[in-house]
Amino acid sequence: MNTKPIKIKRALISLSDKENLVKLAKTLIKHNVEILSTGGTGKALSDAGIKYTSVEQYTQAKEMMDGRVKTLHPKIAGAILGLRDKHAPDAQEHDIIWIDLVVCNLYPFKETIEKKGVTEEQIVEQIDIGGPTLIRSAAKNFGWTAVVTDKEDYDVVIEQLENSGSISFDLRKTLAIKAFEHTAAYDSLIARYFNESTFPKELSLSFNLFTDPLYKSNTLRYGENPHQQGAVYKGFTYGGKTDPFSLLDAKLLQGKQLSFNNLGDTYGAIDTLREFETTACVIVKHATPCGVALANSSYEALIKAFEADSLSAFGGIIALNGELDEKCATYLSDKFIEVVTAASFSSEALKILAKKKNLRVLETGKLPQLTNHLVGRFIGNDLLIQNKDGHTLDKSKLECVTSRKPDESELEDLLFAWKVVKHVKSNAIVTAKDKVTLGIGGGQVSRVDATNIALQKSKKQSNIVLASDAFFPFADSIELAKKANVSAIIQPGGSIRDDEVIKACNEANIAMLFTSIRSFYHG
Numbered sequence: 001m002n003t004k005p006i007k008i009k010r011a012l013i014s015l016s017d018k019e020n021l022v023k024l025a026k027t028l029i030k031h032n033v034e035i036l037s038t039g040g041t042g043k044a045l046s047d048a049g050i051k052y053t054s055v056e057q058y059t060q061a062k063e064m065m066d067g068r069v070k071t072l073h074p075k076i077a078g079a080i081l082g083l084r085d086k087h088a089p090d091a092q093e094h095d096i097i098w099i100d101l102v103v104c105n106l107y108p109f110k111e112t113i114e115k116k117g118v119t120e121e122q123i124v125e126q127i128d129i130g131g132p133t134l135i136r137s138a139a140k141n142f143g144w145t146a147v148v149t150d151k152e153d154y155d156v157v158i159e160q161l162e163n164s165g166s167i168s169f170d171l172r173k174t175l176a177i178k179a180f181e182h183t184a185a186y187d188s189l190i191a192r193y194f195n196e197s198t199f200p201k202e203l204s205l206s207f208n209l210f211t212d213p214l215y216k217s218n219t220l221r222y223g224e225n226p227h228q229q230g231a232v233y234k235g236f237t238y239g240g241k242t243d244p245f246s247l248l249d250a251k252l253l254q255g256k257q258l259s260f261n262n263l264g265d266t267y268g269a270i271d272t273l274r275e276f277e278t279t280a281c282v283i284v285k286h287a288t289p290c291g292v293a294l295a296n297s298s299y300e301a302l303i304k305a306f307e308a309d310s311l312s313a314f315g316g317i318i319a320l321n322g323e324l325d326e327k328c329a330t331y332l333s334d335k336f337i338e339v340v341t342a343a344s345f346s347s348e349a350l351k352i353l354a355k356k357k358n359l360r361v362l363e364t365g366k367l368p369q370l371t372n373h374l375v376g377r378f379i380g381n382d383l384l385i386q387n388k389d390g391h392t393l394d395k396s397k398l399e400c401v402t403s404r405k406p407d408e409s410e411l412e413d414l415l416f417a418w419k420v421v422k423h424v425k426s427n428a429i430v431t432a433k434d435k436v437t438l439g440i441g442g443g444q445v446s447r448v449d450a451t452n453i454a455l456q457k458s459k460k461q462s463n464i465v466l467a468s469d470a471f472f473p474f475a476d477s478i479e480l481a482k483k484a485n486v487s488a489i490i491q492p493g494g495s496i497r498d499d500e501v502i503k504a505c506n507e508a509n510i511a512m513l514f515t516s517i518r519s520f521y522h523g
Helices: 021-030 039-047 055-059 074-081 088-093 109-113 120-124 130-140 151-164 169-194 260-273 298-308 326-332 347-353 408-421 447-456 476-483 498-507
Strands: 010-014 034-037 101-104 146-148 207-209 233-235 251-254 280-285 288-294 317-320 339-342 360-363 374-379 382-387 429-433 436-441 464-468 486-491 511-514
Touching: 010 021, 010 039, 010 074, 010 130, 021 034, 021 039, 021 151, 034 039, 034 055, 055 074, 074 088, 074 130, 101 130, 109 120, 109 169, 130 146, 130 169, 146 151, 146 169, 151 169, 251 347, 260 280, 260 288, 260 317, 260 339, 280 298, 288 298, 288 408, 298 317, 298 326, 298 436, 326 347, 408 429, 408 436, 408 464, 408 486, 429 447, 436 447, 447 464, 447 476, 476 486, 476 498, 498 511
Parallel strands: 010 034, 010 101, 101 146, 317 339, 339 360, 464 486, 486 511
Antiparallel strands: 207 233, 251 360, 280 288, 280 317, 288 436, 374 382, 429 436, 429 464
16 A cells, blocks of 8 residues: 555545635645536636636536436546556556545535425435545545545645645545545434334444534543543434434533533433423432422522532532523522533623633523433443433323322322432432422432432421332332321332232322333433
């Protein structure tokens, strides 16, 4: 393989996104590079007064079939793929002139599927064929050919041409890797879009390394711990087939770049927040909710959620689904928190929060409700994947299995607690009253331990409700609940000892509902 720098004598440019085209082309002309180009790109060059040779003129073959066929020609493929030290006789025989640089990006498939009202026929027409062929051909032959697929790389190509009039092997190899990543992501997006199977035989997922627009960094400061490296990749989203919400679309209004842990915890807070249509506040610490409240205003929800467990809320993540106003900001002004997110912020609130220099302030806009689209978790090199637990309980299908039935207030609290317990790591127990969490016990290997933790945090209030993410295998947790003044319980049911658990509730005059739905969350 040729590892020496290559002089660029001829470039083929075929672009869908023509931003910064003229800057690059002028540099090529300055260095006496002949430019070959296709129709739309050629027009942009011509409009800028830049001389070029059309692909049609070079191949002596007209574009056909509404532009579907234009660069698929042996004189193009051979000019890109040929090994200069081996295939020169073939090139001479077939009147092929080497193409040393290919600059190409692809039809806007992603942008097209995001448009409202677009037809499948229009979507199909945005599946690029010639572009990937050009890109892959040049990337394969990186020993002799350079390929540029990202307009962000124009400057480094220009720099090398200006400095030496050539492109180095290291840069050619780097650009080739990016090119293969680009076409792979493009094809996987197309495959995923058209595949109606929930779990296809071969799963293709498309991600781009996310560059923080504020800090212009494509890596995180570190991973989960300072000795680990970290980065975040943005998944391609499109209506109807993926979750419409991406945390990476939120606007960072203030503060340092979000860390690996910040991103995970903030997503967890917003994930829980999306359970609620009414005004709500969720506070998360170390990936677990520690305070959740519903109220008539953001200010009231914030106070209730924070004071539900103010000790745990220290250094936590606060998420609101309404506007964070001046009163909220004033309340937070003397409290240590890592991140605060809200649908919006008043100008007065931002002025107050600006005094907390290390506070990250994130604006999400109106949050969509939870969906049941695919989510995954890596287990080493392999991927576990499932539908997200977006299940919503139907009140009419809840089964009251005790003599005593919950009253309307208890029922509303039970449904609230159930929405929260879904987002607490199993084994999980949540207690609540008046649509505010009192105690949260999660991530325990024993349900009794989880129950103890939640009840200890409940501050011995009376008539509280309790939610469990899975059934009670024994009646021991009910005995604890009785001592802590729990008046109603919601749980999936399904234990072989359900009768014992129901009997214990009846003896304690505790109402109990079965959901018939388990909501484990293993994180």
